[in-house]
Amino acid sequence: MICVMGPDPKDERSAAGGSAAPRPRKKRRQMHLSARHLLGLEGMPAEDIELILQTAVTFKEILGRPIKKVPPLRGMTVVNLFYEPSTRTRISFELAEKRLSADVVSFTTTTSSVQKGETLKDTIKNIEAMKTDVVVIRHRAAGAAHYLASCCDSIVINAGDGAHEHPTQGLLDIFTLKEKLGPLEGRTVLIVGDIAHSRVARSNIFGLTTLGANVRVCGPPTLIPVDVEQLGVEVFYNLDEALRDVDAINVLRIQKERQTGALLPSLREYTNLFGLTRERVELAGPEVVVMHPGPINRGVEITPEVADGPQSVILLQVTNGLAVRMAVLYLLCSGDVNAARR
Numbered sequence: 039m040i041c042v043m044g045p046d047p048k049d050e051r052s053a054a055g056g057s058a059a060p061r062p063r064k065k066r067r068q069m070h071l072s073a074r075h076l077l078g079l080e081g082m083p084a085e086d087i088e089l090i091l092q093t094a095v096t097f098k099e100i101l102g103r104p105i106k107k108v109p110p111l112r113g114m115t116v117v118n119l120f121y122e123p124s125t126r127t128r129i130s131f132e133l134a135e136k137r138l139s140a141d142v143v144s145f146t147t148t149t150s151s152v153q154k155g156e157t158l159k160d161t162i163k164n165i166e167a168m169k170t171d172v173v174v175i176r177h178r179a180a181g182a183a184h185y186l187a188s189c190c191d192s193i194v195i196n197a198g199d200g201a202h203e204h205p206t207q208g209l210l211d212i213f214t215l216k217e218k219l220g221p222l223e224g225r226t227v228l229i230v231g232d233i234a235h236s237r238v239a240r241s242n243i244f245g246l247t248t249l250g251a252n253v254r255v256c257g258p259p260t261l262i263p264v265d266v267e268q269l270g271v272e273v274f275y276n277l278d279e280a281l282r283d284v285d286a287i288n289v290l291r292i293q294k295e296r297q298t299g300a301l302l303p304s305l306r307e308y309t310n311l312f313g314l315t316r317e318r319v320e321l322a323g324p325e326v327v328v329m330h331p332g333p334i335n336r337g338v339e340i341t342p343e344v345a346d347g348p349q350s351v352i353l354l355q356v357t358n359g360l361a362v363r364m365a366v367l368y369l370l371c372s373g374d375v376n377a378a379r380r
C-alpha cells in the first residue's frame with residue numbers, strides 16, 4: 039500500500055535541514071484533502087492541489103512497473119455514473135479504480151432505467167442501497183455533482199458537469215504542465231477557443247491561478263464569457279497577439295453540443311482566425327507546450343501537424359490522467375477506508 043506521509047512543516051528543524059542539538063524523532067502526519075468530495079477546483083487550497091500532484095507522481099511511478107496494481111481501495115466499491123459520452127475520462131477512472139483494487143461498476147444512461155424516467159436522486163439512492171462507497175459522475179447539467187453530494191452518502195467525484203467544471207482534467211493538465219515546465223508560478227498559459235462552454239477552461243483557470251500562473255484566454259467574443267476577467271485572466275480576441283511570450287497553449291474543442299445559438303459565422307472562419315497552425319505555434323517559440331483535452335476536431339481548432347507534432351503533449355496528458363485520478367481516489371478514499379477499519 040502506498041502511504042502519503044510527510045514531515046510536519048511546523049517542525050522548523052526539518053525545514054532548516056537540522057541543527058547541533060539532538061534531533062527529536064521527526065513527527066510524521068497522514069495528509070488528506072480538506073474536502074470529502076472533489077466537485078471542482080474553484081476555491082481548492084493550493085496545498086490540496088499540490089498534495090494531489092505529489093501523490094500522482096508516486097502513482098505514475100507505480101504505473102511504470104510490470105505489476106501496476108496496488109491495494110489501497112480493496113473492499114471499496116466505486117460506481118461510474120456517466121450521463122454523457124466519454125472516452126478518456128471514463129476509461130481513465132475505471133482503470134484508476136481497478137489499479138487501486140476497488141470493485142468497479144459502470145453505468146450508462148442508454149442501458150439503465152433513466153430511459154424509463156428514473157431521476158438522478160432515485161438512481162443514486164438505489165445504487166447506494168447496494169452498499170457502494172464512491173460515485174464518479176459526468177452529467178450534462180452544471181451543478182449535478184454538487185446536487186449528488188447533497189443528497190447521497192457516497193464520496194462524489196465530478197467527472198465533468200455541463201459547462202461548469204472538470205476538476206480531474208484541470209489537475210491532469212496542471213500535472214503535465216509542471217512535468218514540462220517545473221513550478222508554474224509566473225508562467226503564462228494561454229487557453230484558446232470555446233471558453234464560454236468549457237468546463238475544462240474553468241477548472242484550468244481556477245487551478246492555475248491558485249498556483250500563481252498567468253492565464254490568458256482567447257477566442258471570438260461570442261465564445262468568451264462576460265466578466266471572465268473577474269476570474270483573474272487576461273482576455274485576447276486576436277490569437278497572434280495572445281501567443282506572444284506564452285509557455286503553454288491549451289486548445290479547446292468547439293463544443294457544438296452545448297451551443298444553443300449561432301455563435302460562429304462558420305467553422306471555416308473560426309479555423310482561419312483561431313485554429314492552431316504550425317505558423318502560429320512558431321510565434322510562441324520552440325519551447326512552447328501544446329495541449330488539448332480531447333476529443334480533437336482535427337483541422338478545426340488544431341491542425342493534425344500540430345496535434346501530432348513535437349511540442350504536443352496531448353497523449354502525455356492522457357497518460358498522466360490515470361496517475362492523477364488514482365491520486366484523487368486514493369486521497370479521498372483513504373480517510374474513509376481507515377475510518378471503516380477502526
Ligand code: CP
Pocket residue numbers: 123124125126127128198204207331332333
Ligand atoms: N477530456 C475529456 O473529458 O474527454 P472525454 O470526454 O473523452 O472523457
